Amino acid sequence: MLKKSLLKYIQLLPAGVLALTFLLNSPGAYAFSDLIGRSITIGSSVASANTTHTFSFIFPVSEGVGSISFEYCTDPIDTIPCVNPAGSDVSGAALANQSGETGFALISAGSNQLVIGRTPANVGGQANSYEFTNVVNPSGLGPFFVRISAYGTSDASGPLSYFSSVAASINQGININTEVPDILYFCAAVIIPENCGDASGDFIEFGILRTTATSYGTSQFLVGSNAVTGYTVSVNGPTMTSGSNIITNLTTPTPSQTGNPQFGLNLVANTAPTVGALTTGGSGAPTANYSLANKYAYNDGDVVAEASGRSTIEIYTVSYIVNVPVGQPSGIYNTTITYVCTASF
Numbered sequence: 337m338l339k340k341s342l343l344k345y346i347q348l349l350p351a352g353v354l355a356l357t358f359l360l361n362s363p364g365a366y367a368f369s370d371l372i373g374r375s376i377t378i379g380s381s382v383a384s385a386n387t388t389h390t391f392s393f394i395f396p397v398s399e400g401v402g403s404i405s406f407e408y409c410t411d412p413i414d415t416i417p418c419v420n421p422a423g424s425d426v427s428g429a430a431l432a433n434q435s436g437e438t439g440f441a442l443i444s445a446g447s448n449q450l451v452i453g454r455t456p457a458n459v460g461g462q463a464n465s466y467e468f469t470n471v472v473n474p475s476g477l478g479p480f481f482v483r484i485s486a487y488g489t490s491d492a493s494g495p496l497s498y499f500s501s502v503a504a505s506i507n508q509g510i511n512i513n514t515e516v517p518d519i520l521y522f523c524a525a526v527i528i529p530e531n532c533g534d535a536s537g538d539f540i541e542f543g544i545l546r547t548t549a550t551s552y553g554t555s556q557f558l559v560g561s562n563a564v565t566g567y568t569v570s571v572n573g574p575t576m577t578s579g580s581n582i583i584t585n586l587t588t589p590t591p592s593q594t595g596n597p598q599f600g601l602n603l604v605a606n607t608a609p610t611v612g613a614l615t616t617g618g619s620g621a622p623t624a625n626y627s628l629a630n631k632y633a634y635n636d637g638d639v640v641a642e643a644s645g646r647s648t649i650e651i652y653t654v655s656y657i658v659n660v661p662v663g664q665p666s667g668i669y670n671t672t673i674t675y676v677c678t679a680s681f
Contacts (some may be wrong), residue, residue: 354514368498368499369399371499371500374391384473391465392463393484398448398459398460400458401498404440404484406450407483408449408482412503421448421474422470422474423473424473425448428470428680429470429633433466435463436463440454440651444492450468463629477506479506480505482502482504484502484592502584508563518679520560521560522569524562527556528557532558540553540554542658554611556651557677559618559650560649565679571634571637571673574671576658578668579667581665583597583669585598586600588646590632591608592630597660602622602629604622604629606629612655616651617651618645618650621643632680
């Protein structure tokens with residue numbers, strides 16, 4: 337097949353004169369134009385991947401076009417026989433999208449050639465794009481080429497109107513692997529300013545218990561988790577005792593009342609007495625019996641806080657109150673409260 341091409345001959349003449357002679361190849365042969373702005377975009381550059389190939393180009397001059405051939409070869413030059421790149425297969429491809437010059441349908445799909453056709457019409461100078469799906473990439477690494485030929489006929493026969501090639505490359509994929517571990521971040525202390533690293537204290541001193549005043553104190557716990565179903569925090573331990581003497585715990589949410597035997601806690605800000613704080617951060621919250629301001633409760637094993645899903649770091653403040661009645665036996669009353677956080681991954 338003959339092309340419209342110029343052979344350039346350079347002749348050096350005496351006295352530094354440079355002469356250029358241009359010879360037009362084969363007078364009288366038909367000519368075709370190059371496509372401009374041409375490219376191929378592949379959805380995946382992995383060998384043997386089933387992916388998309390999208391071709392883009394511009395017809396530089398207005399001529400009639402009725403069909404376009406996309407031929408996969410190991411070489412871009414049309415005078416060299418086309419050899420299908422190993423593993424490449426376009427026989428199952430489909431024309432998924434088209435823009436610019438439209439109205440085309442897939443009329444032929446071989447192992448290495450796709451042909452789309454329409455009723456011939458003059459082309460404009462706009463950008464054109466044709467996307468094919470279900471294209472199987474070559475199986476080897478390195479470049480491959482697609483020869484794009486446009487014809488005035490609707491079946492890719494007859495003389496060429498346009499011809500150019502585009503190149504793509506199959507590359508070795510970079511495998512990236514990582515893991516997000518199950519995370520449960522939890523600690524309890526008297527004070528936790530920001531994180532478990534600066535937590536401090538494990539002892540609350542109520543001082544002398546009096547029948548006319550409520551004794552109170554606070555501690556904190558911090559929790560965060562990426563558990564899909566969230567977390568629960570339970571409180572565990574006995575009420576305050578001195579030997580066989582006890583201070584009765586509040587089994588249901590009850591206001592603080594001086595002169596009555598009461599041991600309880602909640603996880604909110606209170607005004608009677610003025611103690612505690614709201615939870616900061618995260619998506620969890622105190623449970624119903626421990627979320628009522630100015631009402632306190634305590635039962636060994638109760639869940640006092642929970643989140644229904646993943647939660648960023650949050651800090652709970654626990655407020656404790658103690659009241660004693662007249663006649664409460666003397667002694668040193670104490671207890672050890674343990675907080676247990678459980679997450680489900």
